[in-house]
Amino acid sequence: MSAAFNPIVETLSPPPVPSVFAWAKAYQGDLGPLIDLSQAVPGYAPHPQLLQWLGEAAQSADCAGYGPIEGDPALRDAYAEDIAALYEANVTRANIHITSGCNQAFMCALMAVAGAGDTIALTDPFYFNHESTLAMLGIRHELLQLDPENSFLPDMASVNDMLSRGIKALALVSPNNPTGTVYPAALLREIFDACRDAGVWLILDETYRDFLPSGQQPHDLLSPGNWEDNLVLLYSFSKSFCIPGHRLGAVTAGPNMIAQIAKVMDNMQICAPRAPQAAVAKAISALSEWRDENRLEIFRRTEALKEAFKALPGWSMDSLGAYFAFVRHPFESLASAEVAEKLAKQVGVLAIPGAYFGARHENYLRFAFANADVQTISKLPARLSKFSI
Template identity: 60%
Template sequence: MPVFNPLVEKLVPPPIPAVLAWAKDYRDQHGPLIDLSQAVPGYPPHPDMMGLLGKYASSTAYTGYGPIEGETVLRQVYADHVSDVYGATVGLDNVHITAGCNQAFVCAAMAVAGSGDAELMTNPFYFNQETTLAMLGIRSRFAPCDPKNGFLPKISVLEAAITPDVRALAIVSPNNPTGAVYPPALISDIFDLCQARGIWLILDETYRDFLPAGAGRPHDLLTKPRWEETLIGLYSFSKSFCIPGHRLGAITAGAETVTQVAKIMDNLQICAPRAAQAAVAEALPRLAEWREENRREIGRRAEALKATMAGIPAWEVGAVGAYFAFIRHPFEARTSSEVAEALVREAGVLCLPGIYFGEGQERYLRFAFANADAATIGLLSDRLSRLSLL
């Protein structure tokens, strides 16, 4: 009898559908379900974005194969955008467009490591990155993040975790799952560590468009000498433009890295969705103010969550930022899965268990609060207080 690839077969099924299944048992006894499970925008795309998608999807110019590295117009527009965001000089040759940021991570991981090598991640980690490495036969090493330090990694801990087989360190800021925002100085120190140890830094900035207003530049890495030899930056257009179904992400890296990624993309997908690329290339400068207002709106939702949780002292905010909050539940004797399942069935709040994001996270739940407006977030006070598992 044929057998499956053991590297795939040993993985657990995708977690989001499993959690969504719990919601079927909620009977609206406390009002509509509050869905804090998946990182999707809680507001619709701009009408101009929808118009552009329709315009280019109906054009025969985008029905054929496109450039593997991405549409030239989007690569250039995005390179100019990145240059502006970071006060750096980034060119078209430094950009590769992918079908979403998950695919960007797959490409980055494959470009720098192979079966038997290792990549280092922080714990908690984004589960899709860990399972990607597992499927590729790349070992995962973990550097724990102390809750007392706001789930920010310490340089000494990262340095100690870099074993001889580690080819790259992958970090996410603003973080998924915790929401923790890495200060620019910390990101700079992490880069310097990777450069000194001769390993790659894979920096996932999917949620950088939702940093607090006035936060300044996320980091200065793109102005550092020979950054191309160490840094691979990842990004997603999905959240900022509210189009996760169109699967569009980007890699910012050295030209040689882009060449290696193109080899991988040619086998994975050939090219990212073309109509969406053309639409985003036009929307990126046009919808700047709309995107800025969305940043402010997500900030208001974050403040609403912090204010709401402050009124429920048994539940603690471990970290919060951009799209996520990592919440410490009060039920010491229960697993995070038990608490999350009871929370949706008894109180109508859907979220993800902390254990999905690494060992030692049983006391935590991930709230993807960007899905809900401030008024809905305010309902959490009553909903969470209803849960009794003692």
């Protein structure tokens, strides 16, 4: 008799991105090189100085050993200083926990506040790894439905209704994955105040915040003296520093939350990778101008994608921002996975099916444009105009 698997994990769908890459193998290259707009990765290399620091740290005997569970002090201090300057707030090392990527940051924060049988609210559409993490842990979820007519922004009536249902936390992503929508600071303030009044955690994933317009403060949630009792901010160093393979993320929260996350992290990984911690601790301040240049480059790619879809009748770009566009395709009778598969195989354009972000979104595809340069994006109208089903 065969041994059984955990039925919760066994019934989960396979990881989405590899399935999309598998479709690409059938593309014959007739229209030119593959245009990959699927995975959210930066389409440019890390700064040479950062690579040098990574190499030096990788050769260090110190970085070969365990580090503090909460993260190396140099990185926690550098990131706290960066956060304090961005938000004009009092943030210190005690508020920072370093993780192995932002997905791990989410899982650690989630396990700190909820257990099997509890309920967490996600938006609909949701980031698929958030939804699958809840499922694996036996944590229920409620969906806060977002309206494309309202730019996929939450409305407060729905938020307040959700908070009245006994949820443990509300998880948001801004700038959003998959829609790209940037939540206005005033809306985030209103949502946070409502969460605080209800005794509910607000978990805000800010992975893409560095790609907002220069000088724009994402929100003022760190201003009140008691923000630490209800707020958790999540971040990824992967996008800004172009190091997704080195897996480095961060949590900003109150010291009590950091202490709970340390318990989870000690059992999950003990500490985040040491070499990238050492390198990024130097890079945060030293490479600020380079990061600003990348912000501008991503903005150019945003504008290029906007122009590309203007030339495509039948395709509707319902939201755009930061790294993503959520685009309504013109093939309403077909499932989004079928459209995405044919798109990859016929014209060599990779996108993520909308239904991967929630069953209501079969009419959508997510285009992650940050990993394609302006010239490549400009080829989309010719490719998509040749696409038919």
